[in-house]
Amino acid sequence: MILTDTHCHLYLNKFEHDLDEVLRRAVEAGIDSIYLPAIDWDSLAEMEKLEHPEITFYKMAGIHPCDVHNNWPIDDERLFTLCKSDKYVAVGETGLDYYWSTDHVEQQKESLRIHCRVSRQVQKPVILHNRESTSDLLDLIESEQDGTLRGIWHCFTGTVDEGKRALDLGLYLGIGGVLTFKNSGVDKVVKDLPIDKMVLETDAPFLAPSPKRGKRNEPSYISFVAEKLGEVMKLPVEEVARITTRNASILFNTKSKSS
Numbered sequence: 001m002i003l004t005d006t007h008c009h010l011y012l013n014k015f016e017h018d019l020d021e022v023l024r025r026a027v028e029a030g031i032d033s034i035y036l037p038a039i040d041w042d043s044l045a046e047m048e049k050l051e052h053p054e055i056t057f058y059k060m061a062g063i064h065p066c067d068v069h070n071n072w073p074i075d076d077e078r079l080f081t082l083c084k085s086d087k088y089v090a091v092g093e094t095g096l097d098y099y100w101s102t103d104h105v106e107q108q109k110e111s112l113r114i115h116c117r118v119s120r121q122v123q124k125p126v127i128l129h130n131r132e133s134t135s136d137l138l139d140l141i142e143s144e145q146d147g148t149l150r151g152i153w154h155c156f157t158g159t160v161d162e163g164k165r166a167l168d169l170g171l172y173l174g175i176g177g178v179l180t181f182k183n184s185g186v187d188k189v190v191k192d193l194p195i196d197k198m199v200l201e202t203d204a205p206f207l208a209p210s211p212k213r214g215k216r217n218e219p220s221y222i223s224f225v226a227e228k229l230g231e232v233m234k235l236p237v238e239e240v241a242r243i244t245t246r247n248a249s250i251l252f253n254t255k256s257k258s259s
Contacts, residue, residue: 001238003226004033004245005219006252007093007127007154007174007201010057011036011046014205014216022218027054029220030241035201035252037093037127037154039064040071044082058254062092065129068111069104076114084122089252091119092127093154096140099131109140116144119151125251126151128171134162141169150251155203157186163193172251174201175244177209177217180228187232195233199251200225200244 005026015022026034035058036047047059061082063071083091094115096108112128119126128151130137141149153166156173163173175198179186190198200222202208208217209224223237226244230237249255 001030001241002032002245003030003222003241004035004200004248005031005202005204005222006035006152006199006248007037007176008034008204008219009037009039009206010034010204010219011043011050012205015218022220023052023055025218025220027052029223031055031219031222033058033245033248033254034219035089035248036060037090038062039093040067041078056254058089058252059087060090060092060127061088062094062115062127063111064093065095065097065108065111066100068107072104072107072111074111074114076118079114080118080121083118083124088124089254090125090127090151091115091122092151093129094126095129095154096133096137097129097131098133098136109136112137112140113144116141116149120144120146120148123148124253125172128153130154134158138162138165138169141166141171145169152199152251154201155207156190157184158189160189160192163189167193167197172247173198175199175229176201176203176225177207177213177221179232180209180224181213182210187228190229191232195229195235195240195243196247198229198244199248200229200240
C-alpha cells in the first residue's frame with residue numbers, strides 16, 4: 001500500500017532531533033512521497049536539507065498568510081522565478097487566516113491574488129490555507145479563476161455546499177487529522193463529496209490525528225487518516241490509498257510507485 005502526504009512541514013525544527021526515525025516510520029507506513037509547502041522564504045533552504053533513498057520530497061514556494069506582514073510587499077517576481085523552476089511543484093502555501101489576526105486582511109488578500117496569478121502563469125497548483133475565512137477565500141478564488149487555476153483547499157473543514165463550491169472552482173480537498181476528531185463533523189461532510197477529488201495530508205508537525213491527538217504529528221500518522229476515510233467512504237484502506245495517491249499524482253503532475 002502506497003500513501004502520499006501532500007502537506008507536511010518536515011523541515012521545521014520540531015523534527016531536528018529524530019528526523020531519521022520519523023522518516024523510517026514513514027517508509028514503514030508505506031509513504032513514498034511527501035509534499036513540502038513553504039511558510040516563508042527561509043523555508044526553502046531548510047527543505048533542501050531533506051533527503052531519503054526511499055522517499056521523494058516535492059517542494060513548493062510561497063508565503064503563509066500568517067507570515068504576510070513579515071514579508072510585505074510580496075516579491076512576486078521572486079515567487080514567479082522560483083515556481084516556474086522544475087524544483088517546485090506547486091505555489092504555496094498561501095490563503096487567508098482570520099483566526100490569529102485580522103490586522104492584515106487586505107495584505108493577505110493581495111498576497112493570495114499574487115499567488116493565484118503565479119499559479120496560473122506557471123500552471124502549477126496553488127495550496128490554500130483557510131481559517132475562519134471560507135467565504136472570502138472562495139469568493140477570491142472565484143474572481144481569480146479563468147479556467148486554468150487549480151489547487152488544494154488544505155485542511156478541509158467546510159460544509160457540503162462549501163466543498164461542492166470548491167470542487168466547482170477547480171480545487172481538490174486536503175483531508176487530514178481533523179477528519180478523525182470525534183466532534184469535528186468533517187466525517188459527516190466528506191461522505192457526501194467525491195473521493196476522486198481528495199488528497200491525504202498530515203500538516204505535520206501540527207494537527208495529529210486520533211489516537212495521537214495532542215502529540216507532534218508526523219507523516220506516518222497519515223495511515224490513521226486513510227483508515228478513517230475508508231471507514232467513512234465504506235472503502236478498503238488500500239483503495240483509499242490508491243485513489244488519493246493517484247489524485248495527488250494527477251494534480252501535481254508527479255509520479256508515484258502506485259501510478
